[in-house]
Amino acid sequence: MSIIADDLGSTFQGRDLHIGPIRLNGRAFLAPMSGVTDLGMRRMALRFGASLVVSEMVAADQYARGDAANRLKAEGAGIDLHVVQIAGCDPYAMAEAAFLAQDMGAAMIDINMGCPAKKVTNGYAGSHLMRDLGLALALIRATVRAARVPVTLKMRLGWDEGSMNAAELGKIAESEGIAMLTVHGRTRRQFYAGKADWAAIRAVKQAVAIPVVANGDCASVADAVSMLAQSGADAVMIGRSAIGRPWFVGDVAHYLAQGSARAQPAPAARKEAAVEHYETLLEIFGPSQGLRHARKHLAAYADWSDVPDRMKLRRRLVSSECPNAVKSALRELFERPQAEEAA
Structure with missing residues (x-):
């Protein structure tokens, strides 16, 4: 339309x-x-x-x-x-x-x-x-x-x-x-x-x-x-x-x-982008500063997610000190909608 x-x-x-x-x-x-x-x-x-x-x-x-x-x-x-x-x-x-x-x-x-x-x-x-x-x-x-x-x-x-x-x-x-x-x-x-x-x-x-x-x-x-x-x-x-x-x-x-809307990027593409964004911040700022800098972005990715437990994931994203744990939670924001769509 x-x-x-x-x-x-x-x-x-x-x-x-x-x-x-x-x-x-x-x-x-x-x-x-x-x-x-x-x-x-x-x-x-x-x-x-x-x-x-x-x-x-x-x-x-x-x-x-x-x-x-x-x-x-x-x-x-x-x-x-x-x-x-x-x-x-x-x-x-x-x-x-x-x-x-x-x-x-x-x-x-x-x-x-x-x-x-x-x-x-x-x-x-x-x-x-x-x-x-x-x-x-x-x-x-x-x-x-x-x-x-x-x-x-x-x-x-x-x-x-x-x-x-x-x-x-x-x-x-x-x-x-x-x-x-x-x-x-x-x-x-x-x-x-x-x-x-x-x-x-x-x-x-x-x-x-x-x-x-x-x-x-x-x-x-x-x-x-x-x-x-x-x-x-x-x-x-x-x-x-x-x-x-x-x-x-x-x-x-x-x-x-x-003059017409495009389809929303696939969950896999959004997940890849969010994870790459996070990894880029760790690379350019270093692990400690990069993690702190990333939190505003991580919180916002969660806020825009449509998974039922996004607030729980949001808390994990902004409180974790472990990069791998953050990436795991970040993937969950996008993998669950993808699984539901495939079903």
């Missing part, structure tokens, strides 16, 4: 989406999420058809100085179209980070001007920059001039309801050479409370000629369709709803391309 409105379907029909010279194969992206979009999750999202994935936010100054944790966040091994998101308040550090990221294989650089976390905004970075468009301009200019690859920008609607200046920042960014804008449909003051205002994103789309991506509260294919219809955007970016189901971004990309 198709739920794409005729006018939305005809808008995208036969149209490729380009970010600068880069052609994308779809219109559903995995959002950058601190502590979440690790290398393993990005690989899994791509495997199941995500059109684009973006690294966790990287602190530009620390990354440029060689900080190991930020270098790990920017890792892109096994990702063909690698995007690194950088954040900062110093133009020189942003330029240095852009140089380094592209030298390390990034095909695109994304500038974060949307993070609402106090530790970021108190450092005059992230969504704080929507209160200082002069500094925002300097950071954009430095990054674009340093980069040999397309530079994109992620932001919010504004700092608060009294300063909804995303369209103004979007015009500044476009004039400086930014190739794409992503807009989260909340202000910084909202953090993640309330409902994302997809219709408010339309003001940005109407202000610029470059692609605009709508972000915030996309939890279903129907949400994605409504986001595009209300915002007029060219693509959707999916964040929290992809945790525990990295295949969901690909589900949306398929629907937007084909």
Whole structure:
């Protein structure tokens, strides 16, 4: 069954989406999420058809100085179209980070001007920059001039309801050479409370000629369709709803391309992806840190499972200190539905 409105379907029909010279194969992206979009999750999202994935936010100054944790966040091994998101308040550090990221294989650089976390905004970075468009301009200019690859920008609607200046920042960014804008449909003051205002994103789309991506509260294919219809955007970016189901971004990309839903990935394919994701985290972080980092993902895989005793399995997943025990419990989340379907 198709739920794409005729006018939305005809808008995208036969149209490729380009970010600068880069052609994308779809219109559903995995959002950058601190502590979440690790290398393993990005690989899994791509495997199941995500059109684009973006690294966790990287602190530009620390990354440029060689900080190991930020270098790990920017890792892109096994990702063909690698995007690194950088954040900062110093133009020189942003330029240095852009140089380094592209030298390390990034095909695109994304500038974060949307993070609402106090530790970021108190450092005059992230969504704080929507209160200082002069500094925002300097950071954009430095990054674009340093980069040999397309530079994109992620932001919010504004700092608060009294300063909804995303369209103004979007015009500044476009004039400086930014190739794409992503807009989260909340202000910084909202953090993640309330409902994302997809219709408010339309003001940005109407202000610029470059692609605009709508972000915030996309939890279903129907949400994605409504986001595009209300915002007029060219693509959707999916964040929290992809945790525990990295295949969901690909589900949306398929629907937007084909106008019909695809079959849910087989339990065996989901099990393989979840186990590989976990093993990747152990490999890149080491057994102890990898196990701790993985718990948010393991809990989410359980939350999306349909096995009757998923809560029991969830407790095993987040409390076990033994990697083999974790993998055994993780397999159970997907093997039982498979057995029921085979019967």
